Amino acid sequence: MDRWQAMRIFVKVAETESFAASARQLHMSAPAVTRAIAALEDVICARLFVRTTRSVRLTEPGRRYLHDCKRILADIVEAETAAAGSYAVPTGTLAITAPMLFGQMYVLPILHEFLKRYPTVNGRMLSMDRPVNLIDEGIDVAIRIGHLQDSSFSAIQVGTVRRVVCGSPAYFQEYGIPESPADLKNHRIAASTGAWASPEWRFAGDQRVTLPNWLQSNTNEAAIATAVAGLAVTRVLHYQIDPALRDGKLQIVLAAHEEPPLPIHVLYTEGRQASAKVRAFVDLAVSRLRGE
Template sequence: MDRWQAMRIFVKVAETESFAESARQLHMSAPAVTRAVAALEDLIGARLFVRTTRSVKLTEPGSRYLDDCRRILSDIVEAEAAAAGSYATPSGTLAVTASALFGQMYVLPIMHEYLRTYPTVSGRLLFVDRPVNIVEEGVDVAIRIGHLPDSGFSAIKVGSIRRVVCGAPAYFEEHGVPAAPADLKDHRIAASTSAWASPEWRFAHDQRVTISPWLQCNTNDAAIATALAGSGLTRVLHYQIGPALLEGRLQIVLADYEEPPLPVHVLHPEGRHAPAKVRAFVDLAVSRLRENRFIN
């Protein structure tokens, strides 16, 4: 029996929960698929599936064996790809994810540069303000803002980002500058209800202020536009207002009360086995993001 082929058949049956469907997808006969799984069970000395007339479910040993088979088959694919040269030359499609505004402002230009440098690669971008399961959604590289859970993925820190309160000079001329977080209760607040938002604004030294917004916005862009118009204060991640800060159209207040900054990482799941397309993008992204003055 071809052990590699039998493991491949076993994985497909586990994924489809059907011998017939697996046979169809693998372009094999149903009896051949059944024989391959049975031979694998005899070789291992354990049942991998519980079969009924209506379903095919993994046993507990089968679930553990499935993880091992996927890892082994992945290693085989990597070895074959390395021998064929794809691990030396970037090729294929590269999928990258980041939060929506950060991705548009800072990751998109990096992808443009990358694709110009490696014309044999095509790109796919997923800019969303929600957690992305990079394995399930087929993502090669993620740029993450915030503290990372222990995932076993390769993560390279490229900087950190502040959460800041800001407003336009015209607003401060009319309404004054808050000297402490408690003063925000006397100011007009444009609050975002996006993924990062909370009605309770926390500051250093365990100071907390519950905000009663003058205007609620469902996007950071709208809250920032309100601040730019001189109509109120808002709180955002400081990279989001980078150009406006440089141009003097917005000013940061309460800087002495800011919480510790949030780390920014470039993350990918393949570690040292990453193909050339991933390694090349990670190297470029790390370099460009570390050069960015708003990721310090």
């Protein structure tokens, strides 16, 4: 019998001053209660009760031990209640990660909404254009773009995104619009090492083109700004240039040659045992991102 259970039995016997009454209330046999008290006395090397045919009374060490047992058992109940509460009501710190621009444009507004809805939760957001190790970084939820590697994490697909080649209307007016991926060899290329480090661009039908970079930067923003300035062509994810497309600052080319869209997933580590904060955020993120 574990120590915690033995303490519970000891406290009940002390309260009822009866082995038989304690056994009935604990739904145990009287011999089992007796054995538990005897084992506890052996462990602590002290006599806890003075037993007579008519009464069961605490010894002096028993009274001191009773005080300590009640405190310890109360601490255990409090700890269990707190732990259970974290799985019933969103509390604590929620750590999420997402690609930099996608996080700023789509995930951060969802996190703002979540934190307003659940004031007992604090947020931590890590925006990076590379996969983050969820366990090492202490991340609860990740938004991932691209095909997932096999893992024990839970994943919910919320959409897809195209990888597009684009440039400014002014650039294409000066240098012409490429009609095939091979035509890109005749154009200036601005590339981001953060997202697509390889100089080889792949297209539908297993078309592959290796392109020298006219300008290489470590952020997508710099590559996009170069394209908006009319200086080069770049390839990025569709959402990253959505504002520039709407404003007419960029236009997409080679759409007929694009590879299949990349999936977007909400990834989390705890599966069915996820805490309330994780379950609540995942539900909100899935709803909002699918709406987008």
